[in-house]
Amino acid sequence: xxxxxxxxxxxxxxxxxxxxxxxxxxxxxxxxxxxxxxxxxxxxxxxxxxxxxxxxxxxxxxxxxxxxxxxxxxxxxxxxxxxxxxxxxxxxxxxxxxxxxxxxxxxxxxxxxxxxxxxxxxxxxxxxxxxxxxxxxxxxxxxxxxxxxxxxxxxxxxxxxxxxxxxxxxxxxxxxxxxxxxxxxxxxxxxxxxxxxxxxxxxxxxxxxxxxxxxxxxxxxxxxxxxxxxxxxxxxxxxxxxxxxxxxxxxxxxxxxxxxxxxxxxxxxxxxxxxxxxxxxxxxxxxxxxxxxxxxxxxxxxxxxxxxxxxxxxxxxxxxxxxxxxx
Amino acid sequence: xxxxxxxxxxxxxxxxxxxxxxxxxxxxxxxxxxxxxxxxxxxxxxxxxxxxxxxxxxxxxxxxxxxxxxxxxxxxxxxxxxxxxxxxxxxxxxxxxxxxxxxxxxxxxxxxxxxxxxxxxxxxxxxxxxxxxxxxxxxxxxxxxxxxxxxxxxxxxxxxxxxxxxxxxxxxxxxxxxxxxxxxxxxxxxxxxxxxxxxxxxxxxxxxxxxxxxxxxxxxxxxxxxxxxxxxxxxxxxxxxxxxxxxxxxxxxxxxxxxxxxxxxxxxxxxxxxxxxxxxxxxxxx
Numbered sequence: 381x382x383x384x385x386x387x388x389x390x391x392x393x394x395x396x397x398x399x400x401x402x403x404x405x406x407x408x409x410x411x412x413x414x415x416x417x418x419x420x421x422x423x424x425x426x427x428x429x430x431x432x433x434x435x436x437x438x439x440x441x442x443x444x445x446x447x448x449x450x451x452x453x454x455x456x457x458x459x460x461x462x463x464x465x466x467x468x469x470x471x472x473x474x475x476x477x478x479x480x481x482x483x484x485x486x487x488x489x490x491x492x493x494x495x496x497x498x499x500x501x502x503x504x505x506x507x508x509x510x511x512x513x514x515x516x517x518x519x520x521x522x523x524x525x526x527x528x529x530x531x532x533x534x535x536x537x538x539x540x541x542x543x544x545x546x547x548x549x550x551x552x553x554x555x556x557x558x559x560x561x562x563x564x565x566x567x568x569x570x571x572x573x574x575x576x577x578x579x580x581x582x583x584x585x586x587x588x589x590x591x592x593x594x595x596x597x598x599x600x601x602x603x604x605x606x607x608x609x610x611x612x613x614x615x616x617x618x619x620x621x622x623x624x625x626x627x628x629x630x631x632x633x634x635x636x637x638x639x640x641x642x643x644x645x646x647x648x649x650x651x652x653x654x655x656x657x658x659x660x661x662x663x664x665x666x667x668x669x670x671x672x673x674x675x676x677x678x679x680x681x682x683x684x685x686x687x688x689x690x691x692x693x694x695x696x697x698x699x700x701x702x703x704x705x706x707x
Numbered sequence: 708x709x710x711x712x713x714x715x716x717x718x719x720x721x722x723x724x725x726x727x728x729x730x731x732x733x734x735x736x737x738x739x740x741x742x743x744x745x746x747x748x749x750x751x752x753x754x755x756x757x758x759x760x761x762x763x764x765x766x767x768x769x770x771x772x773x774x775x776x777x778x779x780x781x782x783x784x785x786x787x788x789x790x791x792x793x794x795x796x797x798x799x800x801x802x803x804x805x806x807x808x809x810x811x812x813x814x815x816x817x818x819x820x821x822x823x824x825x826x827x828x829x830x831x832x833x834x835x836x837x838x839x840x841x842x843x844x845x846x847x848x849x850x851x852x853x854x855x856x857x858x859x860x861x862x863x864x865x866x867x868x869x870x871x872x873x874x875x876x877x878x879x880x881x882x883x884x885x886x887x888x889x890x891x892x893x894x895x896x897x898x899x900x901x902x903x904x905x906x907x908x909x910x911x912x913x914x915x916x917x918x919x920x921x922x923x924x925x926x927x928x929x930x931x932x933x934x935x936x937x938x939x940x941x942x943x944x945x946x947x948x949x950x951x952x953x954x955x956x957x958x959x960x961x962x963x964x965x966x967x968x969x970x971x972x973x974x975x976x977x978x979x980x981x982x983x984x985x986x987x988x989x990x991x992x993x
Contacts, residue, residue, distance in 0.1 A: 452836060456991065473836060480836045486829030490758050502750030503837040542833065 404466075405430050405550050405581040406451060411460035413446055413605075420446035422605035423460070428583060430549065433576045435592035436585040438602035439699055444585045445483075447602065448554055451583075452480055465549065472550075476505035479548035481539045483555050487527045494523035497541050504546030516571055517541035518564075532559035540568070544575065551575055553584040557591065569595055593691040601695065603702050617694040622651060623667040624689065627674075627681035632658040640679065647673050663689075748843035751834075755851035759817065769816070770859045773809030774866040777801055780928075781871055790930050794959055798871035800930065802863060803883070803954035808927040809859030810891035811947065815898045815918055817852035822902025823910035826989065841990060845982070848902075849895045856891050860884055879957055886953045886963060893946055893971055894921075896978035903985035921947045946974040 406428040413421040420443045428434055438444050449455040450462050453469030464472035472478050488496055497514055501507040514520040517537045522530070530538065536559050543551060553572075557565045569591070576582045586592055592599055593613045601609040601616065609616050631640045632655070645653060649666040660681075664670040667686050674681060689697070759765060784797035793800060822845075825831050834844055864880065867873040875883070897917070905913050922928055924938075925947020931939050942948050949967040956963045 454832065454835060474838050474840075476838055478836070482829070482832065482836070484829045485833035485836070486825065486827075486831075487833070488754070488758075488825070488830050489828070490761065491754060495754055495757070499750055499754050500837065503839050505838055539833075543836075 403429055405432075405464070406583070407461075407463045408447075408450075409461045409463075411450060411457045411462055413450060413455065413457050420605050421450060421457070424602075424605065424607060425460075426600065426607055426610065428550075428581050430581050431576065431579050432598055433572075433582045433596050434584070434598045434600060435596035436583060436600050436602060437587075437589065437592055437695060438585075438608075442602040443605035444602055445554065446605070448480075448482070448552060448583075448585060452478070452482075452552060476546050477549045478552065479543035479545070479550070480552040481536075481543040481554065481556055483558065485539055485542075487535065487538060487542075489526075489528040491527055492524055493519055493527060493530070493538055493541075496527055496538065497523070497545065500542045500545035506547040508544075508546055513541050513545050516544065516574075518567060518571075533561065533564050536560055537564075537568075540571075548580060550581045550583070553582070555586060556584055557586070557588065565591075589690075589692040589695055599691070601698060603699050604706070608702055609698055613691050614688075616698070617689050617691060619694070619698065622663050622665045622689060624661065624663055624687045625667055625670060625674075625685070626659065626661045627684040628659050629679055629681055630658060631679050632660075640677075643677050644674075748839065748846050751839060751843060751847040752850045755847045756854045759851045759855050765813075765817065766855065769809055769813035769855050770862055773805040773812065773859055774862045776808070776928075777805040777863055777866055778870060780805075781867070784871075786872060791932050793930065793932075793955065795955060798867060798873050799958050800955065802867035802871075802873055803887070803958060804927045804951055806860045806863040806883070806887050807890070807925075807947070807951045807954060808922055809863055810856040810887055811894050811922065811927070811950075812918070813856035813859050814849070814852040814891045814895040815901075815921075816914060817855065818848050818895055818898025819901035819905070819914045820910050821848060822899060823905050824907045826903070827907035831989075835990070841986070845899050845986065848899070849892070852895055852898070853888070853891070857884075857888055860887050875958065876960075879960070882957045883954050886957060887950075890950045890953055890971055893950065893975040893978060896975055896982050897946075899982035900978055900985055903982060903989050921945060924948070925951055927951060944970070946971055949974075 404427045406426075408424050408426045411421055411424045412419070422443075424443075424447065436444050436447065446455070450457055451464065451469060453462075453473065462469055465475075465477050467475075469478070473480075488499075491499075494510070494514065497517075497519075498510050501510050501513060511520065514523055517540050519534065519537050519541060522534060527535075527538065536556065540553075540556065543553070551572075556572075557568055560568060572582060572584075572595070584591075584596075597612060599609070599611065599613050599616050600607060609619060611619070629640070629644075631637065641655065644655075644660065644662075647662070647664075647670050649664045649670050650662055651665055652663040654661040662670070671684070671686065781798045781801040784801075786796050786798055788797065789795060790797055790800045822831075831844065835841065861884065864873075864884070898914075901910065901914055901917065924931075924942045924945045926942060927947055931942040931948065934942060949970040952967040953963040953971070956967070
């Protein structure tokens with residue numbers, strides 16, 4: 381409590397708006413955006429907080445890019461409000477609180493990497509030193525190279541440097557590791573973690589689900605412009621139905637296999653069952669209860685394994701379920 | 708799930724605040740958002756100028772080429788025969804034409820092509836994610852074009868004085884430079900308008916057509932007195948005609964005619980208004 385009071389005072393004097401006190405870095409309130417007949421963002425409401433690393437997932441056309449554009453004030457919502465640190469997106473950007481790296485963001489050509497990063501530092505109200513920004517982005521050794529002579533991965537790093545040229549409170553990244561090899565990708569996320577550890581909110585859109593699983597402490601799943609799921613990667617996986625249970629059952633090779641199979645199908649919390657030979661694979665929304673009931677059948681399962689669904693499978697399950705529901 | 712995510716939110720918030728508190732002791736203090744206005748565009752102007760001075764093709768066409776044309780056109784002419792109806796000898800006449808032409812090249816080409824290409828590449832979008840005010844971009848483009856247009860004017864003057872013995876009073880040289888430089892703003896605005904209306908592929912032909920039409924009709928390459936009557940009437944209303952007339956009036960020892968100044972100003976307002984409108988339209992759809 382004492383701690384909270386002091387931080388509130390600090391935040392209050394340094395920044396001081398009502399939304400700050402509530403702590404939200406980004407707030408969407410029933411935001412809608414349509415292009416002609418296509419509704420890209422459909423009544424979206426969400427809040428992001430300082431210190432959170434949030435992954436934005438969704439199939440192509442789910443509204444990820446539109447959501448980021450709205451967040452950054454590159455487009456205006458048809459209805460609803462977007463606020464960033466209690467102000468409009470443009471004000472927050474002008475105040476140097478937001479750094480962003482967009483796929484569609486180009487670079488000035490015919491200048492060197494160093495000159496471009498210096499420009500970004502000069503434009504930032506709370507800049508870091510140019511050498512530090514170059515080093516953090518891993519491009520210090522190519523500072524003298526012309527921007528139009530870079531590889532795709534190097535360009536991404538330059539974009540990253542531009543997004544982190546000063547002390548931002550929110551960093552927005554759209555598919556940041558596209559074009560990077562595995563090593564570069566790992567180095568990138570290590571840098572990103574440092575940013576988050578310094579109390580920044582980091583929001584990234586990605587189609588590498590393992591990245592979301594490994595990096596994000598919160599995952600947002602967008603589908604047709606609406607928020608389909610919002611929670612930790614573990615929660616999203618749990619919500620997708622669950623866990624996988626597999627085992628071998630010798631009783632399925634003996635007489636009365638049909639009766640055994642019938643009893644398996646009646647197990648509680650079962651969401652899918654697959655028999656191949658005497659191997660049983662099932663999905664359960666409550667694996668503990670299902671396994672307990674399984675032993676209650678008086679059978680002798682061998683090689684029993686219980687595993688969670690990967691985020692990728694969970695993601696597919698959630699969006700497919702929604703697709704089926706809305707069809 | 709709402710219960711758990713609420714708890715997560717709370718945890719993240721507290722964690723964030725702790726870190727934020729920790730941060731403020733280590734990093735540079737937060738600048739107040741409504742602090743002293745910084746000339747943020749300055750950094751971009753500097754880089755744009757440096758880039759323009761590095762571009763040899765651009766420098767050749769805006770700085771060397773007009774002076775070269777002057778030597779070719781006025782080189783053989785004697786310094787006493789007047790260009791009919793102007794009261795000026797050919798070298799003096801062509802000096803103003805070519806200085807105006809050079810400035811026109813620098814600002815029109817510099818603005819239109821760059822803006823259209825950078826809109827296409829996404830650099831304009833990237834810049835909108837910085838603290839740079841939106842108009843700072845246009846300002847920087849125009850400023851860097853103006854930095855190149857000044858030498859293009861001066862080089863023509865020096866060439867004319869050295870090769871064709873054009874002699875004027877000191878005040879006339881200064882007034883000429885000032886008038887041609889300031890007048891080029893009209894075409895800088897046109898360049899911005901073209902840059903925001905054309906796509907990256909279409910911008911070059913559009914600019915070239917405008918550039919040739921304006922240069923030719925405005926009499927920058929040859930006196931309009933050689934045109935048929937109907938074309939002369941049309942030429943009298945072009946902005947380039949009024950632009951070159953500013954310099955010629957000064958060469959004759961007078962002030963620019965009010966009619967030319969008003970016409971050029973009207974064009975400037977038209978182009979700048981159009982540029983502002985197109986810029987805003989582009990900004991809204993990004």
